[in-house]
Amino acid sequence: MITILTDHWADLVAGLRITLSASLLALLGSLIIGVIFALFVISPLKPLRVIGNIYVEIFRNIPLLVVALFFYIVIPQFVVQIDGFTAGTIGLTIYTSAFIAETVRAGIESVDIGQMEAARSNGMTYLQAMGYIVLPQAIKIVIPPLGNQFVNLVKNSSVLAFLAGFDLMYQANLIVSSTLKTTDTYLAVGLLYLLMTMPLSYLMRYLEKRWAKQPAND
Amino acid sequence: MQRKKKKLIALWLTLASLLLVLAGCGDDLASQDVLTRVKASNEISWGVKSDTRLFGLMSIKTGKVEGFDVDIATAVSKEIFGDQVQVNIVPVTSNTRMSLLKNGNVDALASTLTITPERKKEVLFSEVYFNAGQALMVKKGSQIKSVKDLTKGTKVIGLQGSNSVENVKKAAPEAKILQLPDAAQAFAALKSGQGDAMTSDNAILYGLAADDSDYEIVGGTFTKEPYGLGINLGQEKFHQAVDQALQTIEADGTYAKIVKKWFGKIDGFDGGVVK
Amino acid sequence: MQNFIDAYSWLNMHFLFEGLWVTIYVSVISVVLSFIIGAILGFVRYVKVKYLSMIVGFVIDLIRNLPLLLIIFFMYFGLPGTLGIRLNTVTAAIVALTVFESAMLAEIIRSGIASVDHGQMEAARSNGMTYLQAMWYIILPQALRRMVPPIVSQFVSLVKDSSLATIILLPELMYHAQIIYGQNSNYMIPMFVALAVLYFAICFLLSRLSRALAKRLK
CATH class of the missing domain: 3.40.190.10 (Periplasmic binding protein-like II)
Known part of the structure; x- marks a missing residue:
């Protein structure tokens, strides 16, 4: 296992870099899209609610691999040429945004409904009340689940291995096919994944526990 | 409650040690003699491609893998073990086949596998059964x-x-x-x-x-990409049997029949056939 | 349009449904196994048996933080070498999915039990119930109600995740679709549409079922 790490260090680091950048880009993208669709889902306007719900339901119920492969082999033939990394990252973004929309929606709904009404009766518009009163409180509730979504993203980014995306899992497969040391390679690569995901998921569990003990408005 | 906990611990420790014992007992599949095992179980597993037309392609009609490699693997197995042997065709890819052989998931490979000096360090090759490029x-x-x-x-x-x-x-x-x-x-x-x-x-x-x-x-x-059947290192007896079987099916016309079946209508393939 | 009509020929659909059957078969077995194992592990983790719960918890965290793809590879290639067991793709996929999803479920079940007020256990105990009685009659029914939605969304994930097993050539839905469009590229879009519809149908049905179940429990 040590020899796998030392002999292929450059490839593994390159893979790690791709895995992390795909995950970070997808987190950013899916946060933006996710919040927009969460607002759609809870919006007072029915057409927006319908669009929001359809989006969330569709992408929560289709495998990531189907979405990512669609962007890798179908989109380039008819729309625009994108490579494996881009296609994979877009797939991850869209897939994760549906989950983030759900998380954010639940977070917003957990903020007392009375607060929205109070803000509205104090003359704020719906958007102002949302932006200044409800969302800031919701953020604290949703940070731990969002952190967990990032952990999921790092794990799910392994789908890039299907798309010649040069991520960590792709490199692992190439190492396996050249060295034939399956157990050692997957153990070593597993360790690298754990280095990324374990600290973060422990941090999120800690935050969850800590913030759960405090009142939401602190 | 304390006693219950202790019981639980005991239960889990037993389970864990059972697993460990199981792990220890496990005999390395790849190093068991293939000839002996197949004769006992009457079942042999070949790794074959499932996405390669002519060599090994999964048929949408039957769900079975069909092709030159499948027929060669079947003919060789029947030659060694008799007509009643059950030939399992396990789909493999270029990336998975060597690991599957070495880890013992399959007994042999007929998977468009080129004979190379590097691979010779990892597996035994039969004589060339097809010349690709x-x-x-x-x-x-x-x-x-x-x-x-x-x-x-x-x-x-x-x-x-x-x-x-x-x-x-x-x-x-x-x-x-x-x-x-x-x-x-x-x-x-x-x-x-x-x-x-x-x-x-x-x-x-x-x-x-x-x-x-x-x-x-x-x-x-x-x-030049000469294809050979892949066999695990240490399986010298099985290796000899495979080479002998290849010679027999070449001599008795079975090989020519299989070639004609798959490449008969395709131009430019004469070079691939082993004479 | 003609492509769609040709692509959905009886032969292709038959082949596709054979794949769907493997997806369902593998998913159902993995769901049952991982629910049983996950419940046991989650409970062991909750009751805090010295050392044992710690070890179980750590192993669960390790597995939860690894990509499923890696676990699939490991089970398919690693197990025969280390344990001397020959796994076919179906068994390997079931083992990998069960290992991964039991860890996910264990965490859901642990936090579900933990979320029920601790005072209730004490009240029940002081009323003469044994620990197990209190757990079975008082705590678990309440915990179960809270656990149903996350457990079912984990089952939905399992169905979707089973598509990753195409990498070891498990003859499931995704793989069969790939075989069809691999042999005729005109069928690519129709196959992606079919994949989306079929996966969506199973997963959506499953999540609706859970909603109905959750309502009845209340």
Whole structure:
């Protein structure tokens, strides 16, 4: 296992870099899209609610691999040429945004409904009340689940291995096919994944526990 | 409650040690003598491609893998173990086949496996049963006419774990190589323009190009890829039996029949056949 | 349009449904196994048996933080070498999915039990119930109600995740679709549409079922 790490260090680091950048880009993208669709889902306007719900339901119920492969082999033939990394990252973004929309929606709904009404009766518009009163409180509730979504993203980014995306899992497969040391390679690569995901998921569990003990408005 | 907890601990410790014992008992599958085991179980597993027309392709009609490699594997098995032996065809990809053999998931490989010096350190090869050569496939009208045109900035699609990827690294060091999990995915990626050309053995590419007249094989072959059946190191007796069986089916006309069945209607394949 | 009609020929659909059957078969077995194992592990983790719960918890965290793809590879290639067991793709996929999803479920079940007020356990104990009685009659029914939605969305994930097993050539829905469009590229879009519809149908049905179940429990 040590020899796998030392002999292929450059490839593994390159893979790690791709895995992390795909995950970070997808987190950013899916946060933006996710919040927009969460607002759609809870919006007072029915057409927006319908669009929001359809989006969330569709992408929560289709495998990531189907979405990512669609962007890798179908989109380039008819729309625009994108490579494996881009296609994979877009797939991850869209897939994760549906989950983030759900998380954010639940977070917003957990903020007392009375607060929205109070803000509205104090003359704020719906958007102002949302932006200044409800969302800031919701953020604290949703940070731990969002952190967990990032952990999921790092794990799910392994789908890039299907798309010649040069991520960590792709490199692992190439190492396996050249060295034939399956157990050692997957153990070593597993360790690298754990280095990324374990600290973060422990941090999120800690935050969850800590913030759960405090009142939401602190 | 304390006693219950202790009981629970005991239960789990027993389970854990049971697992450990099981693990210890496990006999390394790859090192068991294949001849003895197959004679006892009357069942042999071959790793064969499932996405390669002519050699091993999963039929949509039957769900079974069909092709030259399947028929060779079956003929060799029947020659060694008799007609009633059950031949299991396990689908493999270029990337998975060597690991599956070495880890004992399959007893032998008939999977368009090129005999190379590096692989000879890992597996035993039968004598050559087919002569392929590496080639390039491009969309008709492409600027790329041969491996020399794979200059800087071009992208070549290959199969993970295939010898052709190693070859093209040497023949066209400037080109970027995208390795996909299997031939079907690789061809789909070529069609989506993910690469400018796809490289693999001519035998594999001809099968793919037969599906789609927009694609052609250019520049002839630029390497020799002799295929051998793959057997685990240490299985000398089985290895001998396989070589002997290959000679027998070549002598009694079975080999020629299988060749005619798969390549009879395809031009340019005479070179591949072992005389 | 003609492509769609040709692509959905009886032969292709038959082949596709054979794949769907393997998806369902593998998913159902993995769901049952991982629910049982996950419940046991989650409970062991909750009751805090010295050392044992710690070890179980750590192993669960390790597995939860690894990509499923890696676990699939490991089970398919690693197990025969280390344990001397020959796994076919179906068994390997079931083992990998069960290992991964039991860890996910264990965490859901642990936090579900933990979310029920601790005072209730004490009240029940002081009323003469044994620990197990209190757990079975008082705590678990309440915990179960809270656990149903996350457990079912984990089952939905399992169905979607089973598509990753195409990498070891498990003859499931995704793989069969790939075989079809691999042999005729005109069928690519129709196959992606079919994949989306079929996966969506199973997963959506499953999540609706859970909603109905959750309502009845209340």
